[in-house]
Amino acid sequence: MERTYVKDLSGQIGNPVLLRGWVHKIRDFGKLKFIMLRDKTGLVQLVISDQTHEGLRIETPLEVRGILQKNDKAVKGLEVQVEALSILAEPEYDILPIEINREDLNSALETNLNYRSLSLRNVKKRAIFKVQEEITECFRTFLKGEMFSEIHTPKLVSSGTEGGSEVFTVKYFDRRAFLAQSPQFYKQMMVGAGFERVFEVGHAYRAELHNTWRHLNEYVSLDVEMGFIKDEFDLMNLENRFMKYLFDHLKETCAEELEMYHITLEDIGEIPKMTLEEVHEILLDRYDKKSPVGNIDAEGEILISQYVKEKYNSDFVFLTKYPVKKRPVYAMPDDENPELTKSFDLIYKGLEITTGGQRIHSYSHLKNNMIKFGLNPDDFDFYVDTFKYGMPPHGGFAIGLERLTMKILELDNIREATLFPRDMKRLTP
Ligand code: AMO
Secondary structure, three states, X not given: OOEOOHHHHHHHOOOEEEEEEEEEEEEEEOOEEEEEEEEOOEEEEEEEOOOOOOOOOOOOEEEEEEEEEEOOOOHHHEEEEEEEEEXXXXXXXXXXXXXXXXXXXXXXXXXXXXXXXXXXXXXXXXXXXXXXXXXXXXXXXXXXXXXXXXXXXXXXXXXXXXXXXXXXXXXXXOEEEEEOOOOHHHHHHHHXXXXXXXXXXXXXXXXXXXXXXXXXXXXXXXXXXXXXXXXXXXXXXXHHHHHHHHHHXXXXXXXXXXXXXXXXXXXXXOOOXXXXXHHHHHHHHHHOOOOXXXXXXXXXXXXXXXXXXXXXXXXXXXXXXXXXXXXXXXXXXXXXXXXXXXXXXXXXXXEEXXXXXXXXXXXXXXXXXXXXXXXXXXXXXXXXXXXHHOOOOEEXXXXXXXXXXXXXXXXXXXXXXXXXXXXXXXXXX
């Protein structure tokens, strides 16, 4: 007999079924026991009417055979009259560290992270990762539909890519290597290698000394790079269409999960765009908020989102034209003002979730820019050489997967949207 998942039970009334899962709750009336069985798809009531299985404990993995019956009082109007039950493993805990069968798990974030294999048995906590899984699924299907190819680039690399000192050093035999801050150079090289349009879902590492609600030291980067573009607006257009595709899809596939978090996703139209200069002015005029040179800070991100929500009824806004000084060496300078770049950020519900832009594609321009940035092009010859052999105009962007998940579900901390977060203090589990 084949296993039935709880979600597929409804068509089987009167039939024998085989279920597997964990004991979620027990109500014991002596002769009669009601057990809620939980598998990855949901909960169903089991009825045991003999007096066996005394001392059955919560979270015991079970296999159950029985007959599916209607019961209007049970979850989804169904229950299983148990005919045979086997305990697949005896739990050996004294007390459960987390009351995971509470719908609104109220244990502290630290506890949930310490006992990850337990906290994620909670339906609402696991829902976060169902949404996350759909994001990566959509990223792949949408981009494949647009002629992009999936690539896998190395995470052990010989140099940083994003400027700054936020790189983890590792011992690589008798040399020094780094953990990749992003697949930046490699995704560009693959455009040059004739793939034209590429994407990657991969880990990125940042040795940031920030222990904040929105920073991780290891995160998943959804990277895109696209050749033969006209300008950075092609990229914003692509990301805008992806976000619309994603939200339309989530409304269908994750309706229950969104409901659990009381989220109504907006219908995405054209995402508003503003230059960084305009944003600085608005922040100053409206909110008396001064911004750091060439960027906005966390408070600025929240305030500008508030403004855009009021003015355009959008949770998203693209910020454009960041200055050369604040962008990495590969950023393409703006046609009209060479102090600025053809780069952008996407802010969603008060948080930067994407950086992107057009890249320099001329060999000599890139080499000279490296020298201007105080870098030695010879240290990056594997990358720079690609540009000798004819590199089309290109650009791309990267979305932080955990940040996007966190903001979609309006979670307070990025760690909640990370299976096993790595931050300054946490290296286990
Ligand atoms: P950037 O460094 O802005 O750009 O990173 C892109 C996106 O990745 C996410 N992100 C993070 N998420 C969690 N914790 C962190 N410490 C962290 N750092 C970054 C954010 C951010 O918007 N190579 C460029 C992208 C490109 O131009 O294609 C880059 O890596 O969501």
